[in-house]
Amino acid sequence: MEACIEAHGGLVWSIVLKRVRDRSAAEDLTQEIFTEIWKTSGRYDPSIASESGFVAMIARRRAIDWSRRQQRLPEMESLPDKADFPAPVETPGHAMDRDSLWKALESLPDETRRLFTLHFEQGLTHSEIAESTGLPLGSVKTRLRRGLLEARALLGRLGERLNLNPGPPP
């Protein structure tokens, strides 16, 4: 676990602090996240996600839950524990190739890329993005959602392995 904290501590801290913005709460949440990583590490599959992607998914979910808890909104479900399913030895992830991901992100329209940077990299809330860009709040929400779906479609076309382009049931 020490190696995991060394390798991914900065990533988790970055995800948490930009959303929580309260140092003490961020420290507690970081501990909760590493506890969940410890509990659910058996679920990690390097053929589906990169190790940093797996860690980021848990951190994002917990950070979003924290925000929703502040607003008294329902939270998302935790990842199920699969403790009887041993995790592989640490190996770099293969499922999501970083170059393909950058390629897909660079193919997005300029405005979507700017919104992604503000949301994912800088951790601005939708209201803060609206204020910073002058876009109506509803447009920020819609464009971010559609941007994510567009990125999924682009990656699907680039042949990434995630089940990225599901369709409606027949």
Next chain:
Amino acid sequence: MNVEDRWTRFEELDAGRVLGDLDAAELAEWQELSRDFGSDDALDQLAAEVEAVMILEKPLVLPPAVAARLKREFAPTPSSKSTGKIVIGPWLGWAVAACLLGLLVVSRLNFSQTPTAEQRRSLLVEKSADSRRLPFAPASDSYAAAQGEVVWSDSRQEGYMTLSNIPANDPARRQYQLWIVDPSRDEIPVDGGVFDIPAGSGPVVIPIQAKLAVKNPAAFVITLEQPGGVVKSKQEVVVALAKS
């Protein structure tokens, strides 16, 4: 709305769920649509990969004091020092047990094997001074044979149910759901997670997944609900109850 329109709406709401921007009405709409279309982690994974790849260009550094605290938290329990001459014979069994325990600790550190729910439950009982144990009692004639207990720690916000003689469910039709009654925080019970009882199993240990912080639980209630659980239970089928 036809199927294509419903699917388009579901995708948009699913993206909103992943981005954490659904309001209560949209969440209810997503839950209804997800019953038809299902839900998986693929979009969560994509958002996480995007965020990771962007952050890792210039990540913050985990403050050393926080890193040290985390490492202490996950460090193995220090073994006791040898103080005298060891007589091998009578202690051989204990030595083997200690080695096995050591292997368990090392495997945790290697991030290569996680303990089972039963092991984590035992650790909680042993290590958490405030853990409390409450027996489950059947709550209706249909579940008269239901037995078990709940272990819960307020400080760790962690708990487990050990259940037996509860009929197996078909997850496609109904699922069990735990509710935690905590009058000190709210009159509405906290969702403790959805779970299944597999066919033909003996006692099972189920981790509690409290969706909100629980301060002082007065009761734990198991109900039978639709697949995926519900936001608020009508308590039409109450299976078992554990009261403090």
